[in-house]
Amino acid sequence: MASSVQNNRVSSPGYCVCCRTCNMWCWRAFKWLPVLLIVSIITWSYYAYVIQLCIFTIESTVQQCIYLVLYHILLIMFAWSYWRTIFAEIKPIPETFKLPETELEKLLSAETEDVQRSILDNYAKDLPIVTRTMSGSVRYCNRCVLIKPDRAHHCSICARCVLKMDHHCPWVNNCVCFFNYKFFMLFLGYALLYCMFIMATCLPYFIKFWKMYQEYKYAHCDRLIEKGSVSKICMEMINGEFGAAASAGRYHIVFAFFVALMFAISLGSLFGYHCYLVINNRTTLDMLVSYRRLGSPTGQIINSMLKNLVYGNCSHYKNRT
Ligand SMILES: [Zn+2]
Numbered sequence: 591m592a593s594s595v596q597n598n599r600v601s602s603p604g605y606c607v608c609c610r611t612c613n614m615w616c617w618r619a620f621k622w623l624p625v626l627l628i629v630s631i632i633t634w635s636y637y638a639y640v641i642q643l644c645i646f647t648i649e650s651t652v653q654q655c656i657y658l659v660l661y662h663i664l665l666i667m668f669a670w671s672y673w674r675t676i677f678a679e680i681k682p683i684p685e686t687f688k689l690p691e692t693e694l695e696k697l698l699s700a701e702t703e704d705v706q707r708s709i710l711d712n713y714a715k716d717l718p719i720v721t722r723t724m725s726g727s728v729r730y731c732n733r734c735v736l737i738k739p740d741r742a743h744h745c746s747i748c749a750r751c752v753l754k755m756d757h758h759c760p761w762v763n764n765c766v767c768f769f770n771y772k773f774f775m776l777f778l779g780y781a782l783l784y785c786m787f788i789m790a791t792c793l794p795y796f797i798k799f800w801k802m803y804q805e806y807k808y809a810h811c812d813r814l815i816e817k818g819s820v821s822k823i824c825m826e827m828i829n830g831e832f833g834a835a836a837s838a839g840r841y842h843i844v845f846a847f848f849v850a851l852m853f854a855i856s857l858g859s860l861f862g863y864h865c866y867l868v869i870n871n872r873t874t875l876d877m878l879v880s881y882r883r884l885g886s887p888t889g890q891i892i893n894s895m896l897k898n899l900v901y902g903n904c905s906h907y908k909n910r911t
């Protein structure tokens with residue numbers, strides 16, 4: 591039987607260094623786009639809330655101060671936890687798990703999978719490893735040339751093995767893992783509180799503007815329609831006047847309410863799911879692997895997702911981990 595452990599450290603021929611560098615920088619810049627989107631939304635929400643709601647709309651100074659203090663506390667905590675999740679230092683797998691050159695040479699020259707398995711088993715016998723593949727073999731990463739510690743997985747986006755990997759999150763452009771999971775949970779929690787606070791404080795003004803719009807529409811349009819005027823021209827006039835520059839701030843507040851509602855729903859479900867994982871001492875990948883082992887149609891879909899997203903072309907054991 592042919593050996594299935596490959597030497598992935600050999601660079602692919604026919605691919606110029608210049609193109610590779612260019613591709614690498616483009617890919618790096620592309621990965622920051624979701625983070626840039628989140629930062630833009632936060633910046634706009636600051637303008638809508640602080641300038642349009644607190645300064646231009648709320649009349650009571652006491653109410654303004656309370657709202658501004660609470661808002662800034664939540665914003666600072668949210669931004670701090672987001673920053674720590676993005677820029678957390680993801681430390682490499684300890685050197686003891688790396689395969690020495692001599693063992694690697696033996697592994698690459700082995701002719702059967704059974705021989706490879708025994709080489710890995712022999713090297714891993716002194717390592718603190720409990721998790722094995724479904725066939726009982728040691729989990730090995732071809733790319734990083736190391737024996738994977740328990741709960742470590744290879745991230746194909748970061749191109750490295752990561753300890754206690756939960757998932758790779760494009761919104762933080764980083765792996766959520768052992769080194770930043772706490773900050774990720776804080777980020778979800780504070781982001782949810784931030785959205786709920788904006789929703790709760792914008793809601794009375796959202797209702798007020800809606801009532802104003804209805805009253806304005808009735809006063810200037812519905813009566814004209816009752817008298818037989820053309821409704822389309824009438825509505826254009828109302829929309830034009832109600833949406834004039836002087837009242838544009840209302841739209842920022844109404845839009846802020848809807849955006850906060852949308853994010854609160856998605857963050858709430860994600861935060862709830864991760865609370866469930868923490869309580870049960872599980873990770874997202876643990877759950878995916880459990881589903882995968884069920885062999886159901888859902889498991890098959892997850893299986894292909896895992897192959898592409900997490901394992902990449904990592905190990906000959908990838909189908910069995
Ligand atoms: Zn790896």
Ligand SMILES: [Zn+2]
Binds near residue numbers: 745746748757758
């Ligand atoms: Zn990653």
